[in-house]
Amino acid sequence: MRFQFKTSYDQDIRIFRDKVDVFWYGLLAVLVLILPLLLDDYYVGETAWVFIYGICGVSMMVLVGYTGLVSLGHAAFLGIGAYAHAYFIQHGMPWVVAMVLAVALTTASGLIVGLPALRMTGIYLTIATLAFAVIIQEVFSRWESVTHGFAGMKVDKPVIFGFEFATDQSFYYLCLFFLVVVLWATRNLLRSPTGRAWIAIRDSEIAAQSMGVHLAVYKSIAFAYSAGVMGLAGALFAHKIAYLAPDIFTILLSIQFLLLVIVGGLGSLHGAILGAIFVALLPPVIAILRDSIPESMAAFAAGTGLTFVGTIGSAVGGFLAKPGVEAGIFGLILVLVILLEPLGMYGRWLKIKLFFSTFPMYKAATFKRQKSYMRSERLR
Amino acid sequence: MSLFSADNLSINFGGIKAVDGVTFDVAKGEVFTIIGPNGAGKTTIFNLMSRIYEPSGGKLVFDGRDITNVAPHRIAALGIARTFQNLELFDSSTVLENLLLGRHVHRRTNLVENFLFLPKARRAEIEDRRAAEEVIDLFGLAPHAETPIGSLSYGLRKIVELARALCIRPRLLMLDEPSSGLGAEETETMARWIGDLRRRMGLAVVMIEHDMSLVNAVSDRVVALNQGRIIAEGSAAAVQNDPEVIRAYLGG
Ligand SMILES: Nc1ncnc2c1ncn2[C@@H]1O[C@H](COP(=O)(O)OP(=O)(O)O)[C@@H](O)[C@H]1O
Ligand SMILES: [Mg+2]
Numbered sequence: 231m232r233f234q235f236k237t238s239y240d241q242d243i244r245i246f247r248d249k250v251d252v253f254w255y256g257l258l259a260v261l262v263l264i265l266p267l268l269l270d271d272y273y274v275g276e277t278a279w280v281f282i283y284g285i286c287g288v289s290m291m292v293l294v295g296y297t298g299l300v301s302l303g304h305a306a307f308l309g310i311g312a313y314a315h316a317y318f319i320q321h322g323m324p325w326v327v328a329m330v331l332a333v334a335l336t337t338a339s340g341l342i343v344g345l346p347a348l349r350m351t352g353i354y355l356t357i358a359t360l361a362f363a364v365i366i367q368e369v370f371s372r373w374e375s376v377t378h379g380f381a382g383m384k385v386d387k388p389v390i391f392g393f394e395f396a397t398d399q400s401f402y403y404l405c406l407f408f409l410v411v412v413l414w415a416t417r418n419l420l421r422s423p424t425g426r427a428w429i430a431i432r433d434s435e436i437a438a439q440s441m442g443v444h445l446a447v448y449k450s451i452a453f454a455y456s457a458g459v460m461g462l463a464g465a466l467f468a469h470k471i472a473y474l475a476p477d478i479f480t481i482l483l484s485i486q487f488l489l490l491v492i493v494g495g496l497g498s499l500h501g502a503i504l505g506a507i508f509v510a511l512l513p514p515v516i517a518i519l520r521d522s523i524p525e526s527m528a529a530f531a532a533g534t535g536l537t538f539v540g541t542i543g544s545a546v547g548g549f550l551a552k553p554g555v556e557a558g559i560f561g562l563i564l565v566l567v568i569l570l571e572p573l574g575m576y577g578r579w580l581k582i583k584l585f586f587s588t589f590p591m592y593k594a595a596t597f598k599r600q601k602s603y604m605r606s607e608r609l610r
Numbered sequence: 611m612s613l614f615s616a617d618n619l620s621i622n623f624g625g626i627k628a629v630d631g632v633t634f635d636v637a638k639g640e641v642f643t644i645i646g647p648n649g650a651g652k653t654t655i656f657n658l659m660s661r662i663y664e665p666s667g668g669k670l671v672f673d674g675r676d677i678t679n680v681a682p683h684r685i686a687a688l689g690i691a692r693t694f695q696n697l698e699l700f701d702s703s704t705v706l707e708n709l710l711l712g713r714h715v716h717r718r719t720n721l722v723e724n725f726l727f728l729p730k731a732r733r734a735e736i737e738d739r740r741a742a743e744e745v746i747d748l749f750g751l752a753p754h755a756e757t758p759i760g761s762l763s764y765g766l767r768k769i770v771e772l773a774r775a776l777c778i779r780p781r782l783l784m785l786d787e788p789s790s791g792l793g794a795e796e797t798e799t800m801a802r803w804i805g806d807l808r809r810r811m812g813l814a815v816v817m818i819e820h821d822m823s824l825v826n827a828v829s830d831r832v833v834a835l836n837q838g839r840i841i842a843e844g845s846a847a848a849v850q851n852d853p854e855v856i857r858a859y860l861g862g
Pocket of ligand 1: 623628646647648649650651652653654655
């Protein structure tokens with residue numbers, strides 16, 4: 231068993247609670263820093279995707295996981311950030327300036343979307359964000375003088391203060407840097423009155439209001455911040471994907487972002503990262519399975535003479551290669567997670583950790599939701 | 611001079627007069643209790659006082675200031691705190707985090723200071739924790755400070771909600787059925803707290819309550835409400851023995 235002894239308020243506020251935390255995060259930091267030296271270029275590139283998705287995850291986590299406002303339109307913010315950044319660079323602006331402007335623009339657009347959304351709740355808000363994303367996607371395809379429409383827009387490698395991030399390795403570190411900055415800043419907001427107000431709004435708007443939280447202001451801040459972070463991810467995304475086209479920023483991508491935070495675990499930054507790992511690595515894993523399952527099962531069939539195994543193998547491979555299967559698998563996982571593990575991957579991890587750290591006193595009911603009355607009845 | 615007064619307060623919900631011309635005032639340091647059958651309009655009065663509901667008529671005055679048109683999120687900063695009939699805690703947060711929300715009206719840092727977590731933000735956080743910890747100690751909640759609300763007993767949650775309201779450092783405290791869902795022993799504890807708070811801090815308390823032992827133990831003045839109207843006013847005993855009150859409870 232491991233106890234946490236609190237000696238000062240300061241300890242409560244720190245990002246890392248104790249020496250054990252510092253040790254594990256330090257180890258993680260070292261691992262992440264030397265990873266590009268250990269991996270093939272391909273995997274370094276895939277890990278950069280994890281970092282970009284991680285930033286997207288933080289953006290979604292602030293709005294959905296902490297403030298409780300569900301958006302199905304965040305691909306639009308990613309797109310605005312990506313196109314704006316690419317456009318500014320094409321027009322000769324220094325990289326840092328282009329990035330700052332792209333983030334400012336998405337922050338402003340988040341604020342504008344957020345304003346009418348303040349009067350809406352639940353599913354209506356979600357539909358409003360969806361409508362916004364559809365409109366923005368239309369703008370991407372029609373506003374050809376800026377986006378080049380379906381002809382697409384080429385994005386060069388980032389050049390910052392004269393240094394070109396041309397290799398997978400250098401771009402990996404660039405993404406890692408921004409992920410760490412975003413995590414740090416978000417953690418700062420979360421451990422201060424701003425973050426507590428967000429959580430309060432999520433858990434009980436009426437109580438938040440009677441504690442003095444101005445709902446409209448804090449929802450707007452959440453919307454703007456979330457959009458701004460998404461815009462930052464968009465700028466990196468533009469470089470990573472190298473070629474922007476309107477059909478990248480679809481509803482499916484927005485759904486994937488939602489999947490990311492739900493699978494990762496709502497209401498924790500760890501969840502945003504775990505979800506990012508999941509979402510970024512699932513497609514390559516499916517691709518690997520698509521190739522390796524038929525091969526290995528064919529080899530097995532050849533070795534044992536059980537020909538039906540080979541047939542099954544190629545059928546599975548064929549199925550995985552079909553278009554739309556990936557989206558289907560995402561959807562299936564989303565449904566399974568909501569049904570079986572509503573706390574997400576991070577919630578599962580916490581349970582495992584609690585089980586071992588309190589063994590043999592683990593109480594199965596610790597994570598049970600204890601609300602038995604209806605929300606609509608609570609005011610009376 | 612009264613600290614708070616409601617003058618001819620009214621609200622309609624689609625033709626139903628949930629609160630119908632209610633007038634009362636509460637003096638500093640007084641425990642003022644509202645009783646009445648279910649659906650009488652008691653909680654609605656609280657929601658009007660919190661400015662969550664828009665009155666269709668009447669006036670609210672706090673500390674000599676007309677608050678009838680004050681925005682709901684400004685009520686706490688004026689010094690008015692409340693609890694809720696069915697608990698409105700932030701369930702995923704710990705006891706300490708819930709109490710820290712009570713410090714929201716006392717925050718001194720802006721968004722940028724929070725974002726960068728400047729030294730000023732750190733100092734403010736420490737100060738907020740110190741203030742919250744005082745309230746935690748007052749209620750003996752120290753063993754539960756880091757416990758998520760979800761794993762507390764109902765009785766403890768009621769105490770946490772009271773503690774959270776106190777972190778606002780209010781001058782007027784509104785308690786909506788503080789004993790509902792509590793056992794006899796827990797109700798006695800609650801009675802002791804309410805008495806204590808009034809004595810120690812000079813708080814004015816407006817309380818909605820069904821449990822007559824609690825009403826008798828702490829109330830200075832009692833009104834009975836039925837169908838949105840005040841039907842009796844006076845000492846706890848007088849109101850309970852009022853024939854119209856008895857009829858309201860029996861006949862509705
Ligand atoms: N938001 C609302 N919309 C419609 N009717 C309401 C609303 N809030 C309260 N009422 C009605 O007002 C009446 C008084 O309710 P309430 O104040 O909750 O009673 P109680 O005295 O039990 O606290 C009830 O008839 C209730 O249905
Ligand atoms: Mg009520």
